[in-house]
Amino acid sequence: MDYIVQTMIDYIGSQGYFAILVGTGLASMGVPVPSELTLAFAGYLVFAERLQFGWVIPAALLGEVLGSLIAYLIGYFGEGAFVHKYGKYMFLSPRKLEYAQAWFERYGMITVLVGRILPVVRGMIALPAGLLQVNLKKFMIYIVLSSTIWCIGLVSLGRLLGENWRKLYEMGHAAGLVAVFGLLLFLTVGFWVRKKQA
Template identity: 20%
Template sequence: MFAELLDTFTQLINQHPTWAGLIVFLVAMVESLAIIGVVIPGVAIMFGVGTLISNGTLDMASTVMWAAAGASFGDGLSFALGKHYDKKIYTIAWFKNNPDVLKNGHEFFEKYGAISILIGRFIGPIRAIIPLIAGILDMPTKHYIPTNLIASALWAPAYLIPGFFFGKSTTLITTNLENGWPFILLFAVLIWAFYKILKQR
């Protein structure tokens, strides 16, 4: 599934390079939205985006900015929905069928308060729900906005860099295999011969 997702994303970027920033923004925004973000594999998607940075398809600095902006906007929408609909959120069918989602979000927010916006951004199961909870519990907007901006700014590189290094490492391994295959083959033969000798003895 991850390979297919990455392949689709790569094709989309390659076909529309001028829209790459906007595409990253939308991906980060959608995976940050309440309910949608709970079921979308955000870590895998951002990991995939990181690999695209490693091969030069995307630029690191601009991608980080677009991803941070998308995450901040998505969280902001969830916060606004929580503020506007308040307790009506509990009547949504999905939350009725998954009561632990809101319950865990409430407990986390009550435990850490405003800082939960920052901490929760890095915890998969509750990442997309904390801004909604903050809105429902009427967190002051003047406190929410700066915390949200800081959280998104830290989250974007933290989730992109692992994919970047993974992409770089696979490139190095491939290059080393291409250049050093005779030595690798010789080493494998020696290991096999050593194993056969030990087995005979």
């Protein structure tokens, strides 16, 4: 992970807006490239006056939307075969996919809005949405809304923290682990309760 972090920092530092687009796009597809790292560092570069806030946000948002759309289409047309064959490269196991599908089936599109603003969890939203063939138009509307909140929020915080931008990434990673644990615990308890009632 340290190698990935340093590689992304170097890439964003040299390629600017395009690297931000690529980084957020990969994260939205479920590839383990933390978008909180990309956006926090982008915020620092805005602070350092190497990038402009007005261009960072559109680049980040475009990456978020394109990455989510690609993951959705992979799920829609590839069905479960893609996960079984390539899911390990995205840290997405069939079991994790089952949890995500259960969440979608229970809470519907609110899963997109809430899940996409949770670190780590957000990368596991688009593919299950495609597998379940949720309404694409509604899905993309929620993606745009949640991604706008996510991008503006993290870039703004990264700019505010300035030289201490890494604290945002570290806090985001910790929050993500807590969010994943909480989500899995909630679903496990839910399944247990339903099983007892059956």
